[in-house]
Amino acid sequence: MFYYGGMTPDLASAGNAEARQAALATLGGQTRELIDAVVLTDVPEDEITAVTAELAALTGRLRTLQRTAPQSFEAGPDGVPRHPGNAVIGSANPHALPLIVESTPERTVRAELAFRPSHEGPPGWVHGGVSAMILDHLLGHAAAVAGSPGMTGTLSVRYRRPVPYGEPLLATAEHTRSEGRKTWVEGRIALPDGTVLVEATGLFITPSGWGRSGPE
Numbered sequence: 001m002f003y004y005g006g007m008t009p010d011l012a013s014a015g016n017a018e019a020r021q022a023a024l025a026t027l028g029g030q031t032r033e034l035i036d037a038v039v040l041t042d043v044p045e046d047e048i049t050a051v052t053a054e055l056a057a058l059t060g061r062l063r064t065l066q067r068t069a070p071q072s073f074e075a076g077p078d079g080v081p082r083h084p085g086n087a088v089i090g091s092a093n094p095h096a097l098p099l100i101v102e103s104t105p106e107r108t109v110r111a112e113l114a115f116r117p118s119h120e121g122p123p124g125w126v127h128g129g130v131s132a133m134i135l136d137h138l139l140g141h142a143a144a145v146a147g148s149p150g151m152t153g154t155l156s157v158r159y160r161r162p163v164p165y166g167e168p169l170l171a172t173a174e175h176t177r178s179e180g181r182k183t184w185v186e187g188r189i190a191l192p193d194g195t196v197l198v199e200a201t202g203l204f205i206t207p208s209g210w211g212r213s214g215p216e
């Protein structure tokens, strides 16, 4: 848990911490709406200038009290790990979709997702680096639920078809094998009918100081 200087123990109590977390997630969601509004807006230039001034003021308000790093990996109140500041799954990070990853009894992972207009790469389609980032995370999660958490050593991505934004997609991944600290994982992003758009294989390496649940 990260505490701000001057924060009272009462403010840091579990209930208040969760309410604050929910507020940050709402702020993150509203900021995602803002990002898409910015990339899609067609309002006149004077309105763009006026909105920019309001945003500069809002940015200043948030910057009056800043952390030194985004919120880290932690256990939520239900015991499920979460990482609010993460670029892929972070509810409090406007850059994140956020991806909601579920693990199955077979220790595979899945996530329903829809990319946004702000993820555009080639005109009308999702940027290949964004797809790779999602797969990197999902493959890492699959390695972790298989008992071999690690850092990405290599990630190989095959782009089979362009990826649309604004449409429901399904991403899945599973562990294939492990040798010592090395774990191989496969995954893909597909249309709901199963048509694979992007597929990836990755080698994840458990750093020597890590345990089975990650850094110690």
Ligand SMILES: CCCCCCCCCCCC(=O)SCCNC(=O)CCNC(=O)[C@H](O)C(C)(C)COP(=O)(O)OP(=O)(O)OC[C@H]1O[C@@H](n2cnc3c(N)ncnc32)[C@H](O)[C@@H]1OP(=O)(O)O
Residues within 6 Å of the ligand: 081, 136, 137, 138, 139, 140, 141, 144, 145, 150, 151, 152, 153, 154, 180, 181, 182, 203, 205, 206, 207, 208
């Ligand atoms: C439920 C919660 C879910 C939580 C889910 C959370 C999912 C998060 C997913 C996010 C994943 C990321 O983006 S991670 C961020 C991107 N990746 C990184 O930043 C990694 C940066 N690189 C490193 O930190 C390091 O190089 C490591 C950890 C990868 C390896 O360092 P090391 O541990 O010192 O490795 P070392 O002893 O040299 O080598 C061990 C063995 O691995 C091999 N090896 C080492 N590096 C590589 C490599 N890049 N590619 C191939 N092979 C390699 C060596 O040849 C050796 O093989 P042999 O001789 O034994 O055969």
